[in-house]
Amino acid sequence: MASDRNWTIAPAGDCCLIITFGQRVDVHIxxxxxxAAQRLLQAAVPGVRDIxxxxxxxxxxxxxxxxxxxxxxYDHLCRQIxxxxxxxxxxxSGLTVRTVDMPVCYGGDFGPDLPEVARLCGLTPEQVVERHxxxxxxxxxxxxLPGLPYIGGLDPQLRVPRRSKPRIRVPAGSVAxxxxxTCIYPLESPGGWHLIGRTPLALFDVRRAEPCTLxxxxxxxxxxxxxxxxxxxx
Amino acid sequence: MSIDVLKSGALSQLQDxxxxxxxxxxxxxxxxxxxxxxxxxxxxVGNADTEATLEMTLVGPSLRFRHALVMAICGADLAPRIGSxxxxxxxxxxxxxxxxxxxxxRRAGVRAYLAVRGGxxxxxxxxxxxxxxxxxxxxxxxxxxxxxxxxxxxxTAAATSAEQTRLERADCARLxxxxxxxxxxxxxxxLRVMAGPQWGLFGEAAQAAFVGAGFRVEAQSDRMGLRLFGxxxxxxxxxxxxxxxxxxxxxxxxxxxxxxxxxxxxxxxxGYPKIAHVASVDLPRVAQCAPGEVLRFxxxxxxxxxxxxLQREQAFARWRASL
Numbered sequence: 001m002a003s004d005r006n007w008t009i010a011p012a013g014d015c016c017l018i019i020t021f022g023q024r025v026d027v028h029i030x031x032x033x034x035x036a037a038q039r040l041l042q043a044a045v046p047g048v049r050d051i052x053x054x055x056x057x058x059x060x061x062x063x064x065x066x067x068x069x070x071x072x073x074y075d076h077l078c079r080q081i082x083x084x085x086x087x088x089x090x091x092x093s094g095l096t097v098r099t100v101d102m103p104v105c106y107g108g109d110f111g112p113d114l115p116e117v118a119r120l121c122g123l124t125p126e127q128v129v130e131r132h133x134x135x136x137x138x139x140x141x142x143x144x145l146p147g148l149p150y151i152g153g154l155d156p157q158l159r160v161p162r163r164s165k166p167r168i169r170v171p172a173g174s175v176a177x178x179x180x181x182t183c184i185y186p187l188e189s190p191g192g193w194h195l196i197g198r199t200p201l202a203l204f205d206v207r208r209a210e211p212c213t214l215x216x217x218x219x220x221x222x223x224x225x226x227x228x229x230x231x232x233x234x
Numbered sequence: 235m236s237i238d239v240l241k242s243g244a245l246s247q248l249q250d251x252x253x254x255x256x257x258x259x260x261x262x263x264x265x266x267x268x269x270x271x272x273x274x275x276x277x278x279v280g281n282a283d284t285e286a287t288l289e290m291t292l293v294g295p296s297l298r299f300r301h302a303l304v305m306a307i308c309g310a311d312l313a314p315r316i317g318s319x320x321x322x323x324x325x326x327x328x329x330x331x332x333x334x335x336x337x338x339x340r341r342a343g344v345r346a347y348l349a350v351r352g353g354x355x356x357x358x359x360x361x362x363x364x365x366x367x368x369x370x371x372x373x374x375x376x377x378x379x380x381x382x383x384x385x386x387x388x389x390t391a392a393a394t395s396a397e398q399t400r401l402e403r404a405d406c407a408r409l410x411x412x413x414x415x416x417x418x419x420x421x422x423x424x425l426r427v428m429a430g431p432q433w434g435l436f437g438e439a440a441q442a443a444f445v446g447a448g449f450r451v452e453a454q455s456d457r458m459g460l461r462l463f464g465x466x467x468x469x470x471x472x473x474x475x476x477x478x479x480x481x482x483x484x485x486x487x488x489x490x491x492x493x494x495x496x497x498x499x500x501x502x503x504x505g506y507p508k509i510a511h512v513a514s515v516d517l518p519r520v521a522q523c524a525p526g527e528v529l530r531f532x533x534x535x536x537x538x539x540x541x542x543x544l545q546r547e548q549a550f551a552r553w554r555a556s557l
Contacts, residue, residue: 010431013511014539016481018431025476037258049254050263052479054503059479061254064540065547073540142260143477143503146369150477186260187369204259206359206371212259 007036007085009078012059017074019058019081025152025180029056030140034216036085043084048077053216054141055150099219102184102199104175105230106132110198113163117177117194120160129224131155132196137182137220147186147204147212151220154180166192173198173230175222182220200230235301235391237350239383243295243337248286248354248373249347249498253362257479257502264364264372267457267498267521268345270550271309274416275349277554278306278326285353286363286373288385290346292524294337295379302331302398303391304351304409308416310343310522316406324416326409328393333405343522352390366499417553424532425516428539430485430508432473440467440491444509448528449493455525457499462529466491467509477505483512483520495520495529513539515546 007021019036022029037053040060047066052059060081067073106129107114118125136153143150154177162178167190170176174185176193185191186203203213214220239246249272252265266272266289273283288295294312306326307314314321316333323346329335337346356363356374365373374383400407433441449464467487480486484496486506495512496504497520512520513534523529 011428011536012431012479012508013428013481013483014514014536014543016479016511018479023476050257052257052502054478055476057476057478059257059481059503061257061479061481064543068544072537073544074536141477141503142258144260144501146256146259146261146371148260189368204369211261211360216258 005082005086007032009081011074014064014074016059016061017077017081019060019085020056021058022056025055025140027138027152030152031217033058037216039084039087040081045077045080054143097217097219098215099221100214101221101223102175102201103225103229104197104199104222105225105227106197108227110227110230111175111196113176113194114196117158117160117196121158123157128158128196131158132177132182133222133224135182137222139214139216139218139220140181141216142212142214144183145186145189145204147214149184149203149214149218149220151182151184152180154182156180160194162192163194166190167195170195171198173200173203175199184214198230200225235303235355235387235389237385237387238298238300239295239379239381239385240298240334241296242379242381242383243290244293245291246295246379247289247365247367247377248356249289249364250284250286250362251364252498253360253364253366253372256360260502261360261371262366262369262499262502263482264366264457265362265498266347266364268309268347268518270518271345271347271416272349273550274324275306275308275347277557278308278324278416279304279349279351280557281349281351281353285349286356288348288354288379290337290348292340292344294346296337297335297385299329299331299333299335301391302329302393302401303387304328304393304397305348305391306416307346307348309346311341312343312346313338313341314346319404319406321406322408324418328397328400328407328409330398330401330405340524344524345521350387350391352388355386355388368499417549424530425520426513426534426539426542427485427510427531428513428534428536430510432475432507433509435469435471435473435507436467436487436509437470440465440469443467444493445531445533448530451523451525451527451529453525457497459497459500460495460520460523460529462493462495464492467493469507473507475505475507477503480504480508481511483514483517484508485510485512497521513542515539515542
């Protein structure tokens with residue numbers, strides 16, 4: 001079985017290890033990442049206290065004292081993970097794909113960087129919005145802030161580097177692009193991406209049973225709305 | 235039962251061992267910067283490790299105890315006193331109703347931890363009482379203490395009349411005059427590190443400088459991480475990293491070559507190359523380093539780091555059982 005594995009495990013300090021599934025941002029690699037994370041979450045291994053899927057990796061945070069029965073705790077946990085993921089490999093990911101509508105008010109005060117993005121791309125602001133709406137958006141991971149999605153699938157024509165000078169305060173709900181991705185800021189925070197719009201949806205609410213609106217693997221369909229629909233937005 | 239906050243101090247927050255289990259949603263772990271001192275303070279008053287303590291940074295708060303209660307302070311020596319009498323560290327104490335706890339000029343370390351018997355009565359959010367200010371989670375109203383706050387404590391904190399007789403005429407007394415005392419774990423010397431996944435990305439000169447030179451803790455350091463200044467650690471070639479998980483003690487190096495040692499309020503993922511990870515047993519020392527101090531690193535194996543970790547856990551369990 002070991003020779004068939006297309007992932008590797010390496011330590012990240014004495015309480016964490018990282019499982020790597022590939023070396024590029026790619027939807028298929030990312031699906032395997034989330035399938036493996038799901039499998040590890042379901043296994044609920046005692047002593048594992050966090051499972052963090054990213055673009056190409058799953059980080060597993062653990063308490064060494066729970067794996068100290070024989071030999072090195074790291075080796076002990078690796079064996080358990082290998083056994084779990086070998087089953088996973090034979091089963092396929094089984095990840096359910098949802099489509100989530102995300103209302104956005106593009107441009108104006110809500111998307112102050114839209115004209116700049118249009119200029120950098122050699123398009124009109126309207127064309128930027130059209131291409132953004134038409135892109136096959138897919139959530140790769142959540143990170144940086146609670147509920148913040150990194151969304152791949154951006155139209156290559158809209159590829160712009162990050163702003164040379166990050167903003168100190170990006171308003172909550174801001175929809176922003178940089179490189180080949182879109183993100184949405186769930187809370188007011190610093191940020192270096194280009195703001196093209198804003199959503200009235202709360203992306204994170206600790207009072208909900210499922211606190212995050214978006215999950216890895218979700219397809220995202222942006223839906224344009226008028227500024228009036230953002231009254232009382234986050 | 236409660237404690238009045240007369241002055242907030244520089245940064246006083248409720249912390250426990252962190253909000254684990256939610257990093258996949260981007261939720262920051264937070265938790266005590268020095269978990270060892272946090273656990274010692276809890277153990278001295280008979281609490282589980284998981285109760286929140288008050289983490290007090292550099293300049294302590296002023297607190298008035300509305301009721302006689304049992305408490306302990308561990309970690310940094312921020313010169314605690316009640317009236318003109320110094321308050322001993324690392325011991326269970328009984329304090330009189332109405333007593334006021336103040337702090338003076340910092341003597342050693344950066345962060346002190348105050349535990350009350352039974353714990354602080356704030357509701358956990360996502361399984362933890364740890365304060366994380368940016369996301370507004372945990373602690374008292376999701377923020378650091380402010381003047382005028384009232385810190386609720388559980389009724390089990392109340393000192394019994396037998397315990398109060400310890401006070402005689404004083405405002406504060408040792409609950410057990412002969413001990414026990416929390417063990418100290420701040421040895422001098424280098425911080426022990428394991429090579430990180432991108433160790434090989436750094437040139438020989440950078441690798442040699444990392445374990446040979448000293449790195450000064452910069453003033454911009456905070457609960458997210460310690461910003462370090464030393465010889466620039468250059469990559470062998472430009473490197474475009476794909477963001478992945480980071481952890482407590484990760485040392486990442488942005489393109490300017492100045493390392494950042496990630497601590498309790500670190501982000502869940504990071505996109506800078508990781509040159510090394512500090513061994514968990516040495517992280518409490520990192521939490522007690524003030525700006526201007528110089529850190530040195532010494533390489534050890536993962537096997538050694540986990541051996542030291544298990545040894546430390548056994549020592550803690552033995553000490554705790556002796557209480």
